[in-house]
Amino acid sequence: MIRARGLSKRFTSKGHVVEAVTDLDLDVEEGELVAFLGPNGAGKSTTLRMLATLLPPTAGSATVAGHDVVREPAQVRRRIGWIGQGSGAGHYHQVRDEVVLQGRAYGLSWREARRRADELLAALDLDGLARRMVGTLSGGQRRRLDIVMGLVHAPPLLFLDEPSTGLDPHNRARLWEHVLGVRERFGTTLLLTTHYLEEADAMAERVVIIDHGRVIADDAPARLKAELAGDRIVVDLADHVGVAAAQAAAAHLPGAHDLVARGTTVSLRVPRGSEVLPGFLRRLDEDGVAVRSAEVVRPTLDDVFLSQTGRSLRDGSAAPQPASEAEVLV
Amino acid sequence: MTTVIADATTVFVRQWLPSWRSPAGLLFGMLQPLLFLVFFGPLLGGVDGLAAGGAADSWAWFVPGVLVMLALFGTTATGYGLLTEMQTGSLERLLVTPLNRTAMLVGRTLNDVATLLAQALLIVLVVLPFGVRPHPLGLLVALLLLAALGVGVGALSHALAIACRAHHETFYAIQSSLLFPLLFLSGLMLPLDMGPGWMQTVGRWNPLTHVVDALRAVFVGRYDTGLLGVGALSALALAVVGLALGTRAMRRASG
Numbered sequence: 001m002i003r004a005r006g007l008s009k010r011f012t013s014k015g016h017v018v019e020a021v022t023d024l025d026l027d028v029e030e031g032e033l034v035a036f037l038g039p040n041g042a043g044k045s046t047t048l049r050m051l052a053t054l055l056p057p058t059a060g061s062a063t064v065a066g067h068d069v070v071r072e073p074a075q076v077r078r079r080i081g082w083i084g085q086g087s088g089a090g091h092y093h094q095v096r097d098e099v100v101l102q103g104r105a106y107g108l109s110w111r112e113a114r115r116r117a118d119e120l121l122a123a124l125d126l127d128g129l130a131r132r133m134v135g136t137l138s139g140g141q142r143r144r145l146d147i148v149m150g151l152v153h154a155p156p157l158l159f160l161d162e163p164s165t166g167l168d169p170h171n172r173a174r175l176w177e178h179v180l181g182v183r184e185r186f187g188t189t190l191l192l193t194t195h196y197l198e199e200a201d202a203m204a205e206r207v208v209i210i211d212h213g214r215v216i217a218d219d220a221p222a223r224l225k226a227e228l229a230g231d232r233i234v235v236d237l238a239d240h241v242g243v244a245a246a247q248a249a250a251a252h253l254p255g256a257h258d259l260v261a262r263g264t265t266v267s268l269r270v271p272r273g274s275e276v277l278p279g280f281l282r283r284l285d286e287d288g289v290a291v292r293s294a295e296v297v298r299p300t301l302d303d304v305f306l307s308q309t310g311r312s313l314r315d316g317s318a319a320p321q322p323a324s325e326a327e328v329l330v
Numbered sequence: 331m332t333t334v335i336a337d338a339t340t341v342f343v344r345q346w347l348p349s350w351r352s353p354a355g356l357l358f359g360m361l362q363p364l365l366f367l368v369f370f371g372p373l374l375g376g377v378d379g380l381a382a383g384g385a386a387d388s389w390a391w392f393v394p395g396v397l398v399m400l401a402l403f404g405t406t407a408t409g410y411g412l413l414t415e416m417q418t419g420s421l422e423r424l425l426v427t428p429l430n431r432t433a434m435l436v437g438r439t440l441n442d443v444a445t446l447l448a449q450a451l452l453i454v455l456v457v458l459p460f461g462v463r464p465h466p467l468g469l470l471v472a473l474l475l476l477a478a479l480g481v482g483v484g485a486l487s488h489a490l491a492i493a494c495r496a497h498h499e500t501f502y503a504i505q506s507s508l509l510f511p512l513l514f515l516s517g518l519m520l521p522l523d524m525g526p527g528w529m530q531t532v533g534r535w536n537p538l539t540h541v542v543d544a545l546r547a548v549f550v551g552r553y554d555t556g557l558l559g560v561g562a563l564s565a566l567a568l569a570v571v572g573l574a575l576g577t578r579a580m581r582r583a584s585g
Contacts, residue, residue: 052426074428082426086419092348092355101347104340105427149423 001157001189002028002051006060009046009213020046022213023060028191030156033183035204036193037301039313043213044193045085045161051191052082052159065157078106081150081158081188085165088146091135095126098134099148106153113152120148123185124178140171147178151186158182160192164199176203197301197313209305216308221301229299229307230255231273233280235291237264242289249283264292273297337430341437346444359404360449363396367453370519371396377520386461393457393464394545395518397450397476398538402513404449405483406505408442409491416495416583425583435488435580439573442484443477450476465551471558472545475565479541482568485576492579518542537564 007024010017021043028034036044049055051064053073062069065079082088089098096117103113121127124144129137137145143163150158163179164172180203182188194200200207201221209217209224217224237246246266250259253276259268270276273296284291305313349355357364374380374388415421424434450473454464464472487505494501513519515529516538522530533539544561547553 054422054425077426077428080426082423084419084422084426086417086422088419088423090344090348090415090420091418093344094347094351097344097347097351101340101344102423102427104343105337105424105429107336107428146423 001030001032002026002062002064002191004047004051004060004062007047007050007057007062008059009043009050009055010058019213021050021057024210024213024215026208026215028189030189031187032206033190033204034192034206034208035200036191036208036210037197037200037305037313038193038195038210039311040195042210044195044210046213047210048159048161048191048193052080053077078153079155079157081153081155083146083150083158083160083163085161087134087142088149089134089142091133093134094130095132095134095137095145096121096130098145099152102149103152108153116152116154117148120151123181124148140167140174143167143171143175144178147175147182151182151188154186155188157189157191160190162193162195164194164196172199179203195313201301207301209301209308211305211309217304224301224304225299226271229303230257230269230271231299232258232267232269232297232303233273233277233294234265234267234297235281235284235294237266238290238292240264242284242287245287245289246284249280249287249289253280269299334430334433334436337433338437338440341429341434342440342444345438345441349441349445349448356445356448356452359407359445360400360452362403363399363449363453364456366399366519367392367396367456374520380521386463389457389460389462390464390550391546393453393462394472394549395542396453397472397545398479398516398518398542399513400446400449400453401476401479401483402509402518402538405442405446405480406487406509408438408484409487409489409494409501409505412438412488412491413495413498413501416491417498421583431581431583432577435485435573435576438488439481439484439576442487443480446476446480446484447473464549468548468551468553471548471553475541475544475548475561478562478565478569479538482537482565482570482572485569485572489572489575489579492583495583512536512538515539516542537568540564 004024004026007021009021010019024047036047038044046055050057051062051069053069053076056070064076067075069076089095099117099121100113103116104110108116121130124147126141126144126148129141134142134145164175167175179190183190205220207219207221207224208215217228235246237243243261243264243266247259247261250256250266250268253268253270255271256268277294277296281291281294302313305311371389371392374392377388380388380391412421454469490504491501515533516536517533518538522533522539540561541564543557547555547557
């Protein structure tokens, strides 16, 4: 459905050259649900805009829905739906008018455009608002209207640029219900961008993590977390006496890394943490180390980002995480 | 070509629908010309040479000016709607559709023309009770001239909007600073003959001067003066330049 090779975009503004996207390769198969995850300014939206013919690439090539984005933009446009960051419907227009005209823009007959409009407005619970002015809709309603407009020509591929940004948790959940429903019903391939970790984790089958315009990881969320981050074991000891012994024991666990001691707490990353934990606790018991509590913390996509970039996605800062040598022992 | 026409129709219908759904919106853009008509027009009855045959003569002179004012106050601001759509994301959404880019500009401009003509007819209806009787064929020719003017001014306003997309304030700064010089240097309000030589010279380079002169001639049923030809050429030239700049801007709008 999508094949991009060496896709790059360079912006020049006021003498500064910004490499927004660098040498990006991407293959998306029919029916996939792929999320671009990355901090603001990582190049997610720029990539999406190049694939949707809104921006010409500086270098590289991309084929979307069987057509080249630079040479045959009109052919690409016919086959894709777009839900941008903004609100797509005119604020002084009536809801149904905009959907019908969107159908006309894709070459549907008036009759077909009206039929699709009514069908989709009903499917996204907007049929009661057909005559309302778009400007009077709530944020959640407007977002669902954007989805209706993106689907009016039944595209095989739908792009969603930050679809849930600015929505409250309730509306976000509802939006996702509809997006996943659309996919189930029409078999639409979905490519979206998000900076919500939990969203990418929970909804996407495949996450492409982008940072500074480059792909730094690309896999199913579960595999990314298992392979690039691993579980974290955290044990809290009864006193300071056992800390050194606990560290020594932890260092011997196969695949252990990021071993950190803070006060009476010792933590480390290790593959398959819940299987390793019982043996680790037995060993501490044999060594006479008294343990007050123990837990296995599952990795998040933020841990994946952290392991690949040394930064957290959550705080959005560009600075590496401070880690003093005294704390990081392995 | 058929795609361009079909797409331009789609874009035109989309732009026209808000006015169709609530026609009161048409009044919004004609507020200033109406104020001039009501509060300035009556003063012209006292201007020698304009009211030679009674007050109706001065109205027949001023109403064509008001029609051009509609284009000046209303149509020049049409690009602001496009700027708003660039900001909200509507234009982006339309740019991802296969709509022809030229048609996107032409359809919008057709809406400007339709709006202008609807407002012009309203003005003519308003002045009928005051004894203004435009020559019927002349009114038709006047509306055609006005349509050509609307194409030029509307398309230029869209081009300006796209050029100002990074700095919205610039659009209004340029539009409003051009508005009044164009208004006073076209003889819309008072004959330029009354002014000093430099105003007359500058006024001759203002296409609006020639359009309004032609409008005034055909309004009273005179087609023989050569004014119609010059006015029609000025309006058409403006339309061609506007469409050329406008379509070029629209093709580059996505980047």
